Amino acid sequence: MCVLKSGFLFAASEFGNHALYQFQAIGEDPDVEASSATLMETEEGFQPVFFQPRGLKNLVRIDQVESLMPIMDMKIFNLFDEETPQIFTLCGRGPRSSLRILRPGLAVSEMAVSQLPGVPSAVWTVKKNASDEFDAYIVVSFTNATLVLSIGETVEEVSDSGFLDTTPSLAVSLIGDDSLMQVHPNGIRHIREDGRINEWRTPGKRTIVKVGSNRLQVVIALSGGELIYFEVDMTGQLMEVEKHEMSGDVACLDIAPVPEGRQRSRFLAVGTYDNIIRILSLDPDDCMQILSVQSVSSIPVQASMGGEDGADHPASLFLNAGLQSGVLFRTVVDMVTGQLSDSRSRFLGLRAPKLFSIAVRGRRAMLCLSSRPWLGYIHQGHFLLTPLSYETLEYAASFSSDQCAEGVVAVAGDALRIFTIERLGETFNETAIPLRYTPRKFVIQPKRKLLVIVESDQGAYTAEEREAAKKECFEAADKEDPLSDEQYGYPKAESDKWVSCIRVLDPRSATTTCLLELQDSEAAFSVCTVNFHDKEHGALLAVGTAKGLQFWPKKTLAAGFIHIYKFVDEGRSLELLHKTQVEGVPVALCQFQGRLLAGIGSTLRLYDLGKKRLLKKCENKLFPNTITSIQAYRDRIYVGDIQESFHFCKYRRDENQLYIFADDSVPRWLTASQHVDFDTMAGADKFGNIYFARLPQDVSDEIEEDPTGGKIKWEQGKLNGAPNKVEEIVQFHVGDVVSSVQKASLIPGGGECIIYGTMMGSLGALLPFNSRDDVDFFSHLEMHLRQDHPPLCGRDHMAYRSSYFPVKDVIDGDLCEQFPTLPIDVQKKIADELDRTPGEILKKLEEVRNKIV
Known part of the structure; x- marks a missing residue:
């Protein structure tokens, strides 16, 4: 907690959102309410205890910082058929837990x-006077009419605004200090403050196709490619200044805003259908002269010029162009010569971008x-x-x-x-859906667009018991209903008592379609969907549970079970087929070739579906400690052990045998794992490291070509380990326990990257480099930043990223992203040593960021 001098209190929460409170008073009232209770052991056993805190009197919550802490599980999938996939995360603990749906944006x-x-x-808003604080009209254009709405307490249609309403509009704006301008296909209508209207008509049968304007200048393009330039004179009248014939039709045009203290802006951008944007001068000395030319990849549909205060290039003018191909093209215009430099482009979508200037936090x-x-x-x-x-x-x-x-x-x-x-x-905005207990794992049913979540809590009461005890306690005390569980938690029960539920949730409507509470202190820890060989039931749900699990003084449990549920009511509900008792906690479940693989303690077991229970088909008991993750691809099985990293296994159907053909020589306390490709696994350990383990290519080929699949070597045994060892090809210390790792692409057409979620609620991404040049560039940039921008706390950056293992083949993007925050002279020094300009380095950083999100 942190108390600020200005009368605020910031409370950083261990689980859930952080809050900012304001002090209302300092609790000097004499009447202090108190509520207390003692733990009671009665003949009926342990009784829940309730006490009643009063509401906040001295503090008021004024804001909260959304926090994903801790992320228990995470999956990335496009369930809502949007352009980009959504990130689904299970967050929080106990009554404060939630499912958060993150969307980029x-x-x-x-x-x-x-x-x-x-x-x-089209739509525009205009003020009546340049000094007005608020807009006066909303003008809406249709194919054959213009509608004018006045803005007041309500928005209503007006007919005395002076605008021509029988024609579509091409542009509506404030011109001079207090006049309105409406540009329509046949002319320009200039409405003075006193109601006088001046009309300029187009010559012959030509029509206006494009228009660009600022407060004092207007340029129109007629069909055929003629440009006509107007300026506002001293009397507030629009005067025609210059005409200019372009070689072809104009696709777009825009005038830069008038700089402070000047009479006019010098630059006009004109885009034509031959994929060229030209910058023309509007100075009286060289009016309509071409200053610079830029060729673009497709037809520029819209151009917008504007300065951006506080940007990477101070006091610069930017030209933004929306191209037919859906790309936004952005380049810097030199304020003196009008030359274009440092161009960047970004794909925005399948339609040509239209550009509009708006105000955000007082800035353009x-x-x-x-x-x-x-x-x-x-x-x-x-x-x-x-x-x-x-x-x-x-x-x-x-x-x-x-x-x-x-x-x-x-x-x-x-x-x-x-x-x-x-x-x-x-980067993301989130939707939070509250859950009942601490969420453990979840699976997505992509076809039905539903999630199945398993939740469990130790030392708590089921919802029914809690409600009954609460009713009894507060009836006896004759008090009104107590405050929310989310704020004050659930009452405690004995440590061997667990509560748990399986929830089917529709994330689009945020509704729970089915909620099964498990009875008799059974708690669910793992879940997966599985299609068994016999297609009688279709996809089934397997849930691994444990009954009466205790971790202290030593780990004990009454029994473990694997429940098999059938989806009914189009997957919106569950029906128990049967449950099978096992000797340990099934922490990991996975579908494999029409059967179910289960990790029960140190045993990897293959099950098939029977009528009354699951049928054991084959098992391997040679894993060192406890199996915490199983992933399968083709005939390989990748098994993660709680403290001995990954084991690569194979199943031979003809001999019905599971055996380990490779393992890791480094003991790793695994917290997350993800299959990357046939020979590679990504993993994270509890000390905050991410690593990639890869089977050497020659070993992989040998195993695939060997008719026994490496079985002969395995049978000979090798110091209690597997005959082959994987190589750790990537090492990186994140500094936070990574709880889930996922391979995904967050942008349409973007490359796949590894996204990870951590216990402290942060999301990170590891992006693979495609070219040697990029690796070279970023490793040198990182090296210079390590020397010129050491961390605040004085730790050596290299030593930090190598806390447990030497950092290997990972470039710290967070460090490279600090380049723009360096003083300009340091930026120039680093850029010179890399044979680049600071602008090129910023462009490179932006390109990499755009590949991820």
Whole structure:
């Protein structure tokens, strides 16, 4: 806990979200309420104890920091048919546990949705005067009309605004200090503050196709490629200044904002259908002269120019272009010469991005609408481009009113939506679904889009017992209902008493479709789905449980069981087929070739499905301690032991025998494992290390070619170990116990990476390099940062990452990401030694980050 001088208290929670409280008072009232109770052993045995704390009087919670601590299990899967997969994590302990669904992107809170009389093509917001705080009108354009809505207590249609409503609009904006401008296909309508309207008509039968404007300048493109440039003169009138013929039709154009203290902006960006963007000058001396040319990979559909305060390039102008191929192209425009440099591109989606300038936290930001919306904004000195967790939008504008200071108004389908963007700087936004007990493991049923979660707690009462005891206790004491279990926990029971449940959950509607409480102190620890050979039942659910398990003074249990459940009601409910008693705790279960593999203590056993129970087919008792994980691929089985790392096994069906053909020479206390490829496993140990164990290629080939599959060597025995050893090819100290590891790709078309979740609630990713050049570049960058930017606490970075084993073949991305925070002179020094510019290094860092999320 931390008390701040400003009257706040920050409480960092060990399990669940952290909270920030404000002091209301310091508890000086004389009437202090107290509630106490003593532990009672009665003839009926152990009785639960309840006491009643009062609500908060001196503190009020004003905010909370969402925390995933601890992550018990994690899976990455696209259950919601979105563009990117979701991360499902089991978090917390006891009554504070939850399933959290993480989506890459920023959370959006919707303020209002209203239906429109047709399908709109565009939307704008305008103020009546440059000094106004809030917007006055929302202007919506349809294919043959324009609708004007005034913003007040409510949003309602107006007809006396001066806008032409019988034509579609191409642009609506404030021009000068207090005039409104509407550009439509046949001309420009200039509405003065006093209601006078000036109309400029297009020459001949030509129509306006594109328009770019800022407060004092307007450029329109006519069909055929003619540009006409207007400026606002001293009297507030729009004056035609220059015409210019382009070689072909104009695809997009935009004018940079007017710099502070200047009369006009110098730069105009024009994109044409021959995949070229040109920067033209608007200075009276060289008006419409081409300053620079940039070729792009496909047709530029929209351009946007703007400066971004606090960006990596201070006081610079950026040109952003949305290309037909769904790529956002971004480059720096030199403020003096107009030359383009340091271009970057990012694929945003399957539709050409449309770009809109909006305000976020008082700064300019860019909203990009592709097949999903993205926000480009500056956060802590970095430019971030992050998706929004919201549906596809067609057109948007910034929105500011009394009720909503910084919002966005957008159109999608036939609806007008107003929303705000929350919690900037976050990579994921989360949905939390509360659970009853500490979650242990879960499986996903991809076809039915459901999750099956097993939860268990030691020394607690079942929900029915708890409710009955609570009722009895509070009736006797004649008190009102006590405060929530989430805040104060469940009453304690004897240590050999367990409560447990199996939950089938629909994550889309956040509803539990089936909840089975296990009886008689039985607790579930493992779960898997399995398709047995006989297809009579389809996919079944296997759950490993233990009865009366105690860890102290020594580990004892009454019995272990494997339950087999059948999915009924389209997978939304479970029905017990049978349960099979086993001699230990089945900590690991896995489907293997139409049968079930179970790790029971130090025994690996293969089961088939019988009518009344599971039937033993084969077993291997030669594992050192306790099997904690089993994964299978083709005919290989990868078994993780609690304290002896990985064992690679094979099953020979003709001899019905399981044997170990390779193991690890390093004792590892495994906490997580993931199969990476045929010869490789990724694992994590309880001291906070991640490592990859790979079977040498020659050994792997020999085993595959050997008709006995390495069995002869195994039978000869080798110092109580396997005849072959795996090599540890990657070592890295994370510094936090990794509880789950998953191989996945978080972006469409991105490469697969290893995502891990830790006990302290953090998520990390390990991305494989594809080229030697990248390895060379990043290892040198890391080396320079180790010397020029040592850690705050004075520890040697190399020694930290090699806490238990020397760091091997992993580059610390967190350290490399600190490059932009270095002083400019240090950045230049490092860049010179790498034969790069600081901009190139930042671009490289951004490229790698974009491959992951």
